[in-house]
Amino acid sequence: MVIVGHSNADPDALASMILLSRILENYGVEAIHVCPEGPSKLSRQLLGQVGIEQRCMDSISNPRFYEWVIVVDTSNPAQLGISMEDLEGSKLIVIDHHYPGKLSNNALLKIIERRAASTTEIVAVLAEALDVIVDEKTAFIGVAGIYYDTGRLKRIGIYTIPALDYLVSMGGKPLLLEVEDLPFSERYARIKAASRMKTARICKELILSFTHVGSFESSVARGLIDLGADVAIVVGGGTPTRIAVRTSNRALNNGLTARDLAKYIAERFQGEGGGHPQAAMAHIKSDMPREEIVEILYRSVPGKAARICVGARGNERGKAK
Numbered sequence: 001m002v003i004v005g006h007s008n009a010d011p012d013a014l015a016s017m018i019l020l021s022r023i024l025e026n027y028g029v030e031a032i033h034v035c036p037e038g039p040s041k042l043s044r045q046l047l048g049q050v051g052i053e054q055r056c057m058d059s060i061s062n063p064r065f066y067e068w069v070i071v072v073d074t075s076n077p078a079q080l081g082i083s084m085e086d087l088e089g090s091k092l093i094v095i096d097h098h099y100p101g102k103l104s105n106n107a108l109l110k111i112i113e114r115r116a117a118s119t120t121e122i123v124a125v126l127a128e129a130l131d132v133i134v135d136e137k138t139a140f141i142g143v144a145g146i147y148y149d150t151g152r153l154k155r156i157g158i159y160t161i162p163a164l165d166y167l168v169s170m171g172g173k174p175l176l177l178e179v180e181d182l183p184f185s186e187r188y189a190r191i192k193a194a195s196r197m198k199t200a201r202i203c204k205e206l207i208l209s210f211t212h213v214g215s216f217e218s219s220v221a222r223g224l225i226d227l228g229a230d231v232a233i234v235v236g237g238g239t240p241t242r243i244a245v246r247t248s249n250r251a252l253n254n255g256l257t258a259r260d261l262a263k264y265i266a267e268r269f270q271g272e273g274g275g276h277p278q279a280a281m282a283h284i285k286s287d288m289p290r291e292e293i294v295e296i297l298y299r300s301v302p303g304k305a306a307r308i309c310v311g312a313r314g315n316e317r318g319k320a321k
């Protein structure tokens with residue numbers, strides 16, 4: 001049996017995998033972990049802090065080898081670095097809190113709860129329901145997984161509190177979550193990018209910010225959202241050029257998703273764009289200096305975003321009637 005989470009496993013995917021292993025061990029079943037491309041930097045930091053040694057294969061090259069494949073925190077096979085055909089012949093179980101994708105269509109068994117804010121909380125309530133006792137380190141990782149996906153409990157889901165209750169009763173604490181400071185180069189990139197920022201205001205109360213930076217574009221975009229922006233668009237490095245897009249909850253409530261904006265930007269520059277509702281990326285081929293790309297985006301994106309926002313508000317009014 002194999003348990004696999006999405007590539008670059010974040011603490012939620014990682015905690016789900018570890019907790020799930022403990023449940024299976026309870027029934028005498030041993031599972032192999034697969035973390036495509038390895039766990040994320042934060043996840044590795046967390047493992048070190050808690051002192052758990054997690055052996056994880058870095059690709060699921062031949063899933064047919066396994067009779068059972070359990071996928072956590074993932075909706076599509078591309079996020080595992082495989083295609084659906086690779087899973088033919090395996091019995092698939094999906095445990096997730098994202099919008100169902102190809103994996104769920106092909107699953108033999110699925111526990112998909114969109115009202116959960118993390119996959120970890122789903123697995124934790126499962127463990128509790130099955131009277132599984134977990135060790136303190138696992139409980140710590142579980143709390144961390146929930147903290148990560150809920151933005152330190154800012155967006156809680158239907159199982160967040162019961163899951164935390166269970167994990168804390170097993171010795172888990174949120175204390176170990178003090179993440180190390182950002183490295184100097186990343187902080188410097190954020191500050192430089194902020195000093196070059198251009199802003200626009202749409203739909204009365206939504207703030208759009210635009211800037212450019214040589215690297216760390218995703219981190220910069222995240223930082224701008226923390227600062228109070230509703231849409232952050234950061235032209236970054238790489239060839240093709242990476243453009244990071246992030247959106248706040250307020251933007252989402254007004255129909256603006258990072259994914260749609262990234263697609264729009266990609267279209268304008270004949271590139272490719274996609275991602276999640278709140279975090280997306282466009283890759284564009286352009287020889288223009290970053291500054292000029294920012295200028296073009298600054299002139300075109302606010303109009304597009306305002307049309308989406310006004311449209312979404314119109315729909316709301318339509319529903320209310």
Ligand SMILES: [Mn+2]
Nearest residue numbers: 012073119149
């Ligand atoms: Mn998750």
